[in-house]
Amino acid sequence: xxxxxxxxxxxxxxxxxxxxxxxxxxxxxxxxxxxxxxxxxxxxxxxxxxxxxxxxxxxxxxxxxxxxxxxxxxxxxxxxxxxxxxxxxxxxxxxxxxxxxxxxxxxxxxxxxxxxxxxxxxxxxxxxxxxxxxxxxxxxxxxxxxxxxxxxxxxxxxxxxxxxxxxxxxxxxxxxxxxxxxxxxxxxxxxxxxxxxxxxxxxxxxxxxxxxxxxxxxxxxxxxxxxxxxxxxxxxxxxxxxxxxxxxxxxxxxxxxxxxxxxxxxxxxxxxxxxxxxxxxxxxxxxxxxx
Ligand SMILES: Nc1ncnc2c1ncn2[C@@H]1O[C@H](COP(=O)(O)OP(=O)(O)OP(=O)(O)O)[C@@H](O)[C@H]1O
Ligand SMILES: [Mg+2]
Numbered sequence: 573x574x575x576x577x578x579x580x581x582x583x584x585x586x587x588x589x590x591x592x593x594x595x596x597x598x599x600x601x602x603x604x605x606x607x608x609x610x611x612x613x614x615x616x617x618x619x620x621x622x623x624x625x626x627x628x629x630x631x632x633x634x635x636x637x638x639x640x641x642x643x644x645x646x647x648x649x650x651x652x653x654x655x656x657x658x659x660x661x662x663x664x665x666x667x668x669x670x671x672x673x674x675x676x677x678x679x680x681x682x683x684x685x686x687x688x689x690x691x692x693x694x695x696x697x698x699x700x701x702x703x704x705x706x707x708x709x710x711x712x713x714x715x716x717x718x719x720x721x722x723x724x725x726x727x728x729x730x731x732x733x734x735x736x737x738x739x740x741x742x743x744x745x746x747x748x749x750x751x752x753x754x755x756x757x758x759x760x761x762x763x764x765x766x767x768x769x770x771x772x773x774x775x776x777x778x779x780x781x782x783x784x785x786x787x788x789x790x791x792x793x794x795x796x797x798x799x800x801x802x803x804x805x806x807x808x809x810x811x812x813x814x815x816x817x818x819x820x821x822x823x824x825x826x827x828x829x830x831x832x833x834x835x836x837x838x839x840x841x842x843x844x845x846x847x848x849x850x851x852x853x854x855x856x857x858x859x860x861x862x863x
Contacts, residue, residue: 621641626677705786831852
């Protein structure tokens with residue numbers, strides 16, 4: 573592919589993605605553009621680039637001029653009050669929002685520099701892994717859950733499927749717990765095991781980015797810890813965006829944190845910057861309310 577990284581709004585995205593100086597700038601309306609460095613300002617390891625994304629449902633704005641960059645082998649945690657647009661943001665990356673009849677969308681989302689709106693659906697599905705709040709394994713065996721996408725896409729030769737199942741289950745820390753039960757129904761697993769299985773299923777075709785929408789909110793503390801350990805391992809391989817209501821979780825696992833409010837990215841930076849030294853009053857108020 574010879575598409576150029578960064579067409580519309582590239583400057584804003586680059587700054588938003590960015591380096592120390594840009595981290596805050598990209599959050600603001602137009603402030604990112606002030607960097608004025610054009611497409612070059614985008615980080616070389618950007619996997620998902622969101623530029624000036626505005627989404628409305630029946631005229632009511634859910635996202636406003638969002639610029640954000642998701643970088644390879646990092647965990648970006650998205651936090652913010654209920655209804656601020658976190659799920660809408662994730663659904664914009666895998667194009668579900670564009671397919672929603674009530675939604676009006678402007679701006680651009682790119683995956684490795686390519687506009688997701690123009691990507692073939694199968695390619696997009698293959699490259700964007702999604703995990704939801706409620707563990708939702710398919711009502712099949714554990715083995716079939718993990719091999720579902722590789723068999724669908726034909727991405728792994730049949731003789732290598734067993735090895736793939738083991739590799740992915742090891743990555744999510746589930747192999748030792750289920751290696752003798754691979755043919756048993758996934759529905760017999762505990763909630764935490766089911767969620768790790770869903771993560772294994774989502775990474776079975778090695779997506780470019782893994783999106784998780786409050787993956788632990790239905791789990792207890794111990795199961796949450798197993799998912800967090802899994803994410804720490806996956807961070808070595810994938811770009812990850814995790815929406816979380818749990819500030820402690822953001823602190824434990826995130827490289828970067830984006831705080832959203834009323835459809836805007838209010839503040840973004842390293843976990844330490846945003847959670848321990850927030851610059852904006854809105855962020856401070858949100859964090860104070862959480863403690
Ligand atoms: N399919 C939809 N149709 C109409 N309005 C929607 C739709 N999805 C989201 N919204 C609205 O868009 C806004 C953002 O919703 P979204 O679900 O993205 O927020 P959220 O931050 O994920 O909230 P929560 O923390 O409760 O999951 C809300 O006002 C919501 O009511
Ligand atoms: Mg949500």
